[in-house]
Amino acid sequence: MDVKYPLRKVNFTFEVNELRNRIKDLRLVYDLTQDELAEKLEVSRQTIISLEKGRYNPSLILAYKISRVFMCRIEDVFIFEEGNENG
Amino acid sequence: MDVKYPLRKVNFTFEVNELRNRIKDLRLVYDLTQDELAEKLEVSRQTIISLEKGRYNPSLILAYKISRVFMCRIEDVFIFEEGNENG
DNA sequence: TACAAATGTAAAGTGTGCTTGACATTCAGA
DNA sequence: TCTGAATGTCAAGCACACTTTACATTTGTA
Numbered sequence: 001m002d003v004k005y006p007l008r009k010v011n012f013t014f015e016v017n018e019l020r021n022r023i024k025d026l027r028l029v030y031d032l033t034q035d036e037l038a039e040k041l042e043v044s045r046q047t048i049i050s051l052e053k054g055r056y057n058p059s060l061i062l063a064y065k066i067s068r069v070f071m072c073r074i075e076d077v078f079i080f081e082e083g084n085e086n087g
Numbered sequence: 088m089d090v091k092y093p094l095r096k097v098n099f100t101f102e103v104n105e106l107r108n109r110i111k112d113l114r115l116v117y118d119l120t121q122d123e124l125a126e127k128l129e130v131s132r133q134t135i136i137s138l139e140k141g142r143y144n145p146s147l148i149l150a151y152k153i154s155r156v157f158m159c160r161i162e163d164v165f166i167f168e169e170g171n172e173n174g
Numbered sequence: 175t176a177c178a179a180a181t182g183t184a185a186a187g188t189g190t191g192c193t194t195g196a197c198a199t200t201c202a203g204a
Numbered sequence: 205t206c207t208g209a210a211t212g213t214c215a216a217g218c219a220c221a222c223t224t225t226a227c228a229t230t231t232g233t234a
Binding site: 175176177178179180181182183184185186187188189190191192193194195196197198199200201202203204 | 205206207208209210211212213214215216217218219220221222223224225226227228229230231232233234
């Protein structure tokens with residue numbers, strides 16, 4: 001990336017209050033079982049269950065791999081419920 | 088999401104061999120110090136240093152917050168070097 | 175009914191993302 | 205020079221993403 005001029009500073013901070021996802025829906029669209037999806041992603045079936053239940057904030061690489069299996073972007077799979085300090 | 092018909096199964100698995108990012112460049116474009124960026128993201132300065140040096144695979148929420156500070160998408164900040172089993 | 179496949183829960187263990195604190199190095203400006 | 209801001213290293217510790225195993229529940233179907 002070629003940096004010419006600094007832009008003015010952004011004066012926001014961002015909070016992500018909740019992370020939801022469409023993994024279960026997408027998995028059904030693609031006709032995959034939890035086991036099959038786990039195998040494609042090279043994670044355990046427990047990980048799929050926990051993700052589908054929204055139990056945790058996955059690593060970026062795992063999120064990316066999920067989005068690739070479903071042939072879309074990360075933001076199409078994961079929904080970030082957001083608030084910021086200024087509103 | 089309204090699931091009507093399952094699509095045919097994808098028969099790929101995905102490997103992410105390397106994760107690079109443009110955080111340092113973007114930080115300079117926005118004229119932020121590591122300290123300032125850390126404060127916006129509510130992480131430590133060490134975390135920024137380690138991220139810029141590519142030392143780890145951040146959580147999805149942190150990756151998302153970074154992309155929002157820089158007003159772009161996750162895939163604009165992070166570069167996934169990819170290979171898959173089928174070639 | 176009975177069986178198998180798919181989904182789910184529980185619980186203990188491991189690896190790593192991220193923190194904290196202390197200190198070193200670089201570099202621009204007075 | 206000297207000083208302070210910015211960047212960097214190192215190391216110990218904690219929280220949680222992810223694994224593994226074992227077993228329970230649901231659901232479709234012969």
